[in-house]
Amino acid sequence: MSGNVGMEALIPIVNKVQDAFTQVGMNSVIDLPQIAVVGGQSAGKSSVLENCVGKDFLPRGSGIVTRRPLILQLNYVEKGEWGEFLHAKGKKFTDFDEIRREIEAETDRMTGSNKGISDIPINLRVFSPHVLNLTLIDLPGITKVPIGDQPPDIEFQIRGMIMQFISKPSCLILAVTPANSDLANSDALKLAKEVDPEGIRTIGVLTKLDLMDDGTDAKEILDNKVLPLRRGYIGVVNRSQRDIEGKKDIKQAQAAERKYFLSHPAYRHLAERAGTAFLQKTLNQQLTNHIREVLPSLRSKLEQQLTSMESEVKEFKNLGMSGGREDKSAKPRMMMQMVNRVTHDFEEMIEGGGNHVDTTSLSGGAKINTIFHFRFPGYLNEGRLDEKELRKEIGFAIRNIHGVRSGLFTPDAAFEMTVKRQIETLAPPSMKCIQQVSTELHEVIMKCIDKIKNYPRLQAEIDNLVSGYLRECETHCREQIQQLVEVELSYINTNHDDFIGFNSTAKDESVKDVQNAGSESQLIKKGWLSTTNVGLTKGLSREYWFVLYTDALAWFKDESERDQKYYLTIDGVKMKSSEEEEEGGGLFGHRKFKIQLFHPNARYLFREYRELTLYAKDEDDMEDWRASFLRAGIYTHRSQMDMEDLEDEDHKPKFERLFEDPQLERQVEVIRTYVNSYMAIVRKTFKDIVPKHIMCLMVNKMKVFIEIELMPSLYGAGNPAELMEESEDEVRRRQELLGMYDACKDALKTISEVTAKTSSTPLPAPVHSNNHHSAPSPNMNASRMPKSDSAHSLSQSQRSRPPPDLPNRPTGRSAPNAGATRPAPAPPGGGSRRPPPPSRPARPN
Numbered sequence: 114m115s116g117n118v119g120m121e122a123l124i125p126i127v128n129k130v131q132d133a134f135t136q137v138g139m140n141s142v143i144d145l146p147q148i149a150v151v152g153g154q155s156a157g158k159s160s161v162l163e164n165c166v167g168k169d170f171l172p173r174g175s176g177i178v179t180r181r182p183l184i185l186q187l188n189y190v191e192k193g194e195w196g197e198f199l200h201a202k203g204k205k206f207t208d209f210d211e212i213r214r215e216i217e218a219e220t221d222r223m224t225g226s227n228k229g230i231s232d233i234p235i236n237l238r239v240f241s242p243h244v245l246n247l248t249l250i251d252l253p254g255i256t257k258v259p260i261g262d263q264p265p266d267i268e269f270q271i272r273g274m275i276m277q278f279i280s281k282p283s284c285l286i287l288a289v290t291p292a293n294s295d296l297a298n299s300d301a302l303k304l305a306k307e308v309d310p311e312g313i314r315t316i317g318v319l320t321k322l323d324l325m326d327d328g329t330d331a332k333e334i335l336d337n338k339v340l341p342l343r344r345g346y347i348g349v350v351n352r353s354q355r356d357i358e359g360k361k362d363i364k365q366a367q368a369a370e371r372k373y374f375l376s377h378p379a380y381r382h383l384a385e386r387a388g389t390a391f392l393q394k395t396l397n398q399q400l401t402n403h404i405r406e407v408l409p410s411l412r413s414k415l416e417q418q419l420t421s422m423e424s425e426v427k428e429f430k431n432l433g434m435s436g437g438r439e440d441k442s443a444k445p446r447m448m449m450q451m452v453n454r455v456t457h458d459f460e461e462m463i464e465g466g467g468n469h470v471d472t473t474s475l476s477g478g479a480k481i482n483t484i485f486h487f488r489f490p491g492y493l494n495e496g497r498l499d500e501k502e503l504r505k506e507i508g509f510a511i512r513n514i515h516g517v518r519s520g521l522f523t524p525d526a527a528f529e530m531t532v533k534r535q536i537e538t539l540a541p542p543s544m545k546c547i548q549q550v551s552t553e554l555h556e557v558i559m560k561c562i563d564k565i566k567n568y569p570r571l572q573a574e575i576d577n578l579v580s581g582y583l584r585e586c587e588t589h590c591r592e593q594i595q596q597l598v599e600v601e602l603s604y605i606n607t608n609h610d611d612f613i614g615f616n617s618t619a620k621d622e623s624v625k626d627v628q629n630a631g632s633e634s635q636l637i638k639k640g641w642l643s644t645t646n647v648g649l650t651k652g653l654s655r656e657y658w659f660v661l662y663t664d665a666l667a668w669f670k671d672e673s674e675r676d677q678k679y680y681l682t683i684d685g686v687k688m689k690s691s692e693e694e695e696e697g698g699g700l701f702g703h704r705k706f707k708i709q710l711f712h713p714n715a716r717y718l719f720r721e722y723r724e725l726t727l728y729a730k731d732e733d734d735m736e737d738w739r740a741s742f743l744r745a746g747i748y749t750h751r752s753q754m755d756m757e758d759l760e761d762e763d764h765k766p767k768f769e770r771l772f773e774d775p776q777l778e779r780q781v782e783v784i785r786t787y788v789n790s791y792m793a794i795v796r797k798t799f800k801d802i803v804p805k806h807i808m809c810l811m812v813n814k815m816k817v818f819i820e821i822e823l824m825p826s827l828y829g830a831g832n833p834a835e836l837m838e839e840s841e842d843e844v845r846r847r848q849e850l851l852g853m854y855d856a857c858k859d860a861l862k863t864i865s866e867v868t869a870k871t872s873s874t875p876l877p878a879p880v881h882s883n884n885h886h887s888a889p890s891p892n893m894n895a896s897r898m899p900k901s902d903s904a905h906s907l908s909q910s911q912r913s914r915p916p917p918d919l920p921n922r923p924t925g926r927s928a929p930n931a932g933a934t935r936p937a938p939a940p941p942g943g944g945s946r947r948p949p950p951p952s953r954p955a956r957p958n
C-alpha cells in the first residue's frame with residue numbers, strides 16, 4: 114500500500130510516540146479516530162475509502178455492492194502486507210484480489226446473493242508497513258426502494274446500521290454524494306447533520322464530477338456556496354467501472370484525476386483543494402490534529418512519572434550506579450545508609466510515631482505494651498491455684514507440720530511453705546512474657562530488614578547478627594527473672610506494709626477469740642447475694658446487700674444500708690455450700706453457686722425459715738463468701754450421711770475429710786488469707802518489675818546494639834563490597850528503573866519534536882444554513898477549541914460579506930444535476946447568485 118503518502122509520513126511519528134510510551138509501560142496512548150463513509154447507493158463510498166487507504170481491495174460496481182458493514186482495521190507492522198478476516202481466523206490473505214472475493218463471498222454467505230443486506234459487520238484487518246493504526250468503516254448505501262431479497266423496511270434498517278457507527282462522537286464522517294445527483298436530497302448529508310449538527314466531524318465528498326452533464330459543473334458546491342458545510346466539500350474523480358475493469362491502478366487514476374481538475378475551467382482555481390490527494394491530506398491533517406491534541410496530556414503523564422522516579426534515580430546516581438559501571442567505593446556508603454535505615458525503622462517501630470504510622474495493625478512497640486499490660490497479668494493469674502487447691506495444699510502443710518499432735522495454733526511454716534510454692538509459679542508466666550517480647554522483637558527486625566531485601570547478603574548478615582544478639586539478651590533476661598524469683602523466695606517479708614498479716618494479725622488470727630473476748634463486732638465483708646427465701650414468693654430470687662460482721666449477718670435493700678431487711682446473729686450457725694445446675698439452663702446449663710446457712714441445734718434460723726439459701730454470682734464470689742463465713746466462725750456442717758461419704762471405695766480418706774476438724778479449717782482459712790495477701794504483693798512486684806527487666810535487658814539493649822554495634826559488627830563479618838552485592842531482582846529493577854527514566858525523557862523529547870514538526874489547524878467557523886460563503890478548509894479537528902478561536906480563523910472579508918438568503922439551487926433543467934451550475938444569465942443585481950425559490954426542501958433536513 115503506498116497510495117497515501119501523507120499517511121505514511123505520519124507513521125514514523127505515531128510509531129515513535131507509541132514506542133516511547135510502550136517503553137514506559139503505557140500502551141495505546143494514541144487512539145486514532147474511526148472514519149466512516151456514508152452515502153447513497155453507488156455514490157462511490159467504497160472507491161473513496163479505497164483511495165484513503167491507497168490500495169485496491171474493496172468490491173465495487175454498479176448496483177448494491179456493500180451489503181454488510183465492513184470494519185477495516187489497519188494495523189501497522191514492520192514487515193509484510195496481508196489481510197485477515199475475523200470469520201476466517203488464522204488465514205492470511207496476501208493477495209488483495211482474493212480479499213475482495215472473500216468480502217463478496219462472506220457478504221453472500223450472510224445475506225444471500227439476491228441483494229439482501231445485514232447489519233452484521235465483516236471484520237477485516239489489514240497489516241502493512243504503509244498504514245497507521247486506523248479503523249475505516251464502509252457502510253451499505255442508503256436506499257429507499259427494496260429490491261431482490263431486501264426487506265420492506267430496507268431504508269429504516271440501513272439507516273439504523275449507519276447510525277450505529279456515525280453517532281459515536283469520535284467517528285469522522287465522509288458524507289459522499291455523487292455530483293450527478295441532487296445535493297439537496299443527499300441522504301448522507303442528512304444523516305451526518307443529525308449526528309453532527311455543528312459539522313465538526315463531517316466532510317462532504319463530491320464524487321463522479323466527471324459524470325456530470327456536459328455544460329454543468331459543481332463549482333458552487335465545491336466553493337461551499339450551496340448547502341455549506343463547516344468543513345466544506347472535496348471533489349474527487351474516482352475510477353469508473355470501465356477503469357476498474359481495465360485495471361487502471363490507483364496511481365494512474367490519481368494522476369488522471371489531477372489532470373482533470375487542472376484542465377477543467379470550472380475547477381482549475383480549486384485544483385489544490387480537490388481530488389483524492391487533497392482528501393487524503395485532509396484526513397491526515399485530522400489525524401495530526403488528533404495526535405497533537407493528546408500530546409499535552411501525554412506530556413503531563415510522562416512528567417508525573419519522571420518526578421516519581423527522580424528520587425530513586427538520584428539515589429542510584431549518588432551511589433555511582435546510574436551508568437553501566439558501578440562505583441565500588443560507593444558501597445560502604447550505601448551500607449551505612451541501609452544500616453541507618455534499619456536503625457531508624459527499628460526505633461520508630463518500637464517507640465512509635467514517625468511518618469508512616471500504621472493504621473491497620475499494632476506496631477512492635479504497641480504489641481509489646483499489650484504483652485506487658487494485658488497478656489502478662491493474665492498469665493500471672495493463670496498460674497494461680499484455685500481456692501480449693503490452695504486450701505488443700507495449706508491443709509496438708511498444716512497437718513504435716515503438726516505431725517502427730519493436734520496443733521492449737523496456726524503454724525507460720527505452713528504460710529511460708531505455701532507462699533514459696535506460689536512464688537515459684539510466677540516464673541513460667543514471666544518466661545512466657547520474655548519469650549513473647551523476644552518473638553515480637555524478632556518480627557520487628559524482620560520487618561525492618563525486609564526493606565533491604567535487594568541486598569540479600571547484607572540482609573542475611575544483619576539478621577544473623579541481630580538475631581544472635583537478641584538470643585543473648587533473652588537468655589540474660591531469663592536468668593535475671595529467675596534470679597528475681599530466687600530473691601523473692603529468699604526472704605518472705607511479712608513486715609511488708611501492704612501485708613495484712615503484719616497489720617491485722619491479731620484481728621484475723623482468730624476472729625472467734627475476738628468474739629469471745631467480747632470485743633465489738635467487726636465488719637468482715639459486704640456484697641450482693643441473691644436469695645430465694647427472704648419474704649418473697651418461693652422460687653423467685655432477689656438480690657440484697659449482705660453485710661457480714663464477726664457476730665452477725667445483716668441484709669439490706671441496697672448498698673445505702675438504710676433499709677435493713679434482717680439482722681441475723683450467727684452464733685452456732687453452720688453452712689453448706691454447693692454448685693448446682695440451674696433448671697432449664699439449656700444444653701450446658703447455668704451453674705448456680707449456693708451457700709446455705711442453718712442452725713443445726715434450732716428449728717428455725719430466722720423467722721419461719723429453717724435455712725437461708727444464698728447464691729453467689731460465680732465460683733470466686735462463692736469462695737470469697739465461704740472464706741468470710743469461715744472467718745466469722747460459720748463452719749461447714751457435715752451430717753452423718755456426709756461423713757460416710759468421706760471415704761472412697763478403697764477406704765482412703767477423701768480430701769474433704771481433712772476438714773472435719775473445724776479448728777484445722779479455720780487455720781487453713783487464716784493462712785489462705787495471708788497467702789493471698791502476700792501473693793498479691795509479690796504479683797504486683799512481678800507485674801511491675803518483669804516488664805522493666807525486659808525493657809532494660811532486651812528492648813533497650815537491642816536498640817543500642819543496632820544503633821552502635823551493628824555497623825562495626827558488619828565490618829567484622831565481611832567486606833562491604835561483598836555484603837552489598839545486589840540480588841538479581843534488584844539489578845533488574847535498577848536497570849529497568851533507569852531504562853524507564855531514560856525512556857521517559859526520550860518520550861518527552863519525542864513529544865517536543867512532534868509538536869515542533871507538526872502543526873494543528875483550527876476548526877473552521879460554523880456555517881449557518883443561509884451562509885453560502887464559508888470557505889472550505891482541510892482542517893477537521895480542534896473540535897475542542899473554543900468557538901471564538903474558530904471564529905477568528907475566518908478572514909475579515911469573509912465575515913463582512915452579507916449572508917445570502919437561500920441555498921443555491923440548480924436553475925433550469927430537472928433534478929439530477931441539482932447543485933451544479935449551468936451557464937446561466939447573471940443574477941439580477943450581481944453579487945451572490947440568487948436562485949429561484951426552491952420547489953422542494955432545499956436543505957438536507
Ligand SMILES: Nc1nc2c(ncn2[C@@H]2O[C@H](COP(=O)(O)OP(=O)(O)OP(=O)(O)O)[C@@H](O)[C@H]2O)c(=O)[nH]1
Nearest residue numbers: 155156157158159160173178179254321351353354
Ligand atoms: N466515472 C466515475 N465512476 C465512479 C466514480 N466513483 C465511483 N464510480 C463508479 O461507481 C460505481 C459504484 O462505486 P462504489 O465505490 O462501489 O460505490 P458504493 O457507494 O460503494 O456502492 P455501494 O456500496 O454499492 O452502495 C463503481 O462502478 C465505480 O467505478 C467517479 O468519481 N467517477
